[in-house]
Amino acid sequence: xxxxRRLITIARRKRFYIRLWITFAGxxxxxxxxxxxxxxxxxxxxxxxxxxxALLIAIATNRKHxxxxxxxxxxxxxxxxxxxHRTRIQCPCDSNxxxxxxxxxxxxxxxxxxxxxxxxxxxxxxxxxxxxxLTDDTGELLGYxxxxxxxxxxxxxxxxxxxxxxxxxxxxVYTSSEASSCRYIFISGLAVWNPDSYSGRRNASMLxxxxxxxxxxxxxxxxxxxxxxxxxxxxxxxxxxxxxxVTGKPENRADHYELYxxxxxxxxxxxxxxxxxxxxxxxxxxWAYILHPFKxxxxxxPHVSH
Numbered sequence: 001x002x003x004x005r006r007l008i009t010i011a012r013r014k015r016f017y018i019r020l021w022i023t024f025a026g027x028x029x030x031x032x033x034x035x036x037x038x039x040x041x042x043x044x045x046x047x048x049x050x051x052x053x054a055l056l057i058a059i060a061t062n063r064k065h066x067x068x069x070x071x072x073x074x075x076x077x078x079x080x081x082x083x084x085h086r087t088r089i090q091c092p093c094d095s096n097x098x099x100x101x102x103x104x105x106x107x108x109x110x111x112x113x114x115x116x117x118x119x120x121x122x123x124x125x126x127x128x129x130x131x132x133x134l135t136d137d138t139g140e141l142l143g144y145x146x147x148x149x150x151x152x153x154x155x156x157x158x159x160x161x162x163x164x165x166x167x168x169x170x171x172x173v174y175t176s177s178e179a180s181s182c183r184y185i186f187i188s189g190l191a192v193w194n195p196d197s198y199s200g201r202r203n204a205s206m207l208x209x210x211x212x213x214x215x216x217x218x219x220x221x222x223x224x225x226x227x228x229x230x231x232x233x234x235x236x237x238x239x240x241x242x243x244x245x246v247t248g249k250p251e252n253r254a255d256h257y258e259l260y261x262x263x264x265x266x267x268x269x270x271x272x273x274x275x276x277x278x279x280x281x282x283x284x285x286x287w288a289y290i291l292h293p294f295k296x297x298x299x300x301x302p303h304v305s306h
Contacts, residue, residue, distance in 0.1 A: 027058060091133070119169050129179075130146050184225050205279070
């Protein structure tokens with residue numbers, strides 16, 4: 001930590017000196033232009049005094065850049081609170097939202113091996129809960145994730161690296177009513193628009209938080225084997241940081257991607273949720289307000305009065 005602090009201090013001082021000399025040169029250039037325009041000759045002594053004055057002004061102007069800031073305001077709250085609006089995780093998604101998610105998937109995963117759009121629609125028709133979309137207060141898609149409850153026959157060959165994601169069809173996925181008995185969960189995609197902007201980073205944090213809440217709500221009771229492919233550098237980084245296990249090496253897989261996995265249970269989910277902000281104050285989760293679709297409820301007997 002001491003080395004990092006010293007490097008930060010050196011970098012801050014370097015920026016200070018760059019700003020200082022730019023300001024100093026700017027002041028001298030301005031004064032020179034003024035004296036040239038008015039045709040005024042400046043003596044050597046006055047030039048020296050002007051130079052000292054310009055240097056003092058430059059130091060006073062840039063002094064704040066040499067001091068340590070007490071907090072990073074941009075990291076605490078980069079926007080005025082009136083500009084931060086509530087969001088919602090819609091699951092299941094309607095056809096319009098699904099189309100927007102498809103466009104985002106094309107934008108992010110066009111260079112990777114992924115589920116074909118027509119296959120994905122067939123999967124979503126069979127189990128509409130595989131897709132969840134993060135939307136703003138106007139209903140516009142900000143990001144999405146999709147999670148596939150796979151049948152053993154496909155999942156085991158996929159984990160071995162003998163099958164690829166683009167071979168997945170609706171026949172390999174459980175319906176929502178069957179998903180409570182599945183042993184394998186495949187996290188097939190997660191993306192947001194404008195990930196390098198502050199709002200994009202906030203949306204990504206919300207989306208990962210919502211994904212963990214989704215897995216906890218629908219699947220943690222059965223402890224399924226949960227896995228994902230590192231088909232992008234960002235995917236590899238987040239799976240590594242969340243400490244999933246490397247289960248398949250690229251050289252041993254037909255898709256040439258690294259496969260990460262974890263046996264999912266509530267303890268593992270809570271450990272990872274503890275590392276993220278609790279977005280429940282800004283992000284509404286649809287499944288918190290609907291009957292659990294993965295559980296069969298017994299019919300209520302009518303009350304008979306005697």
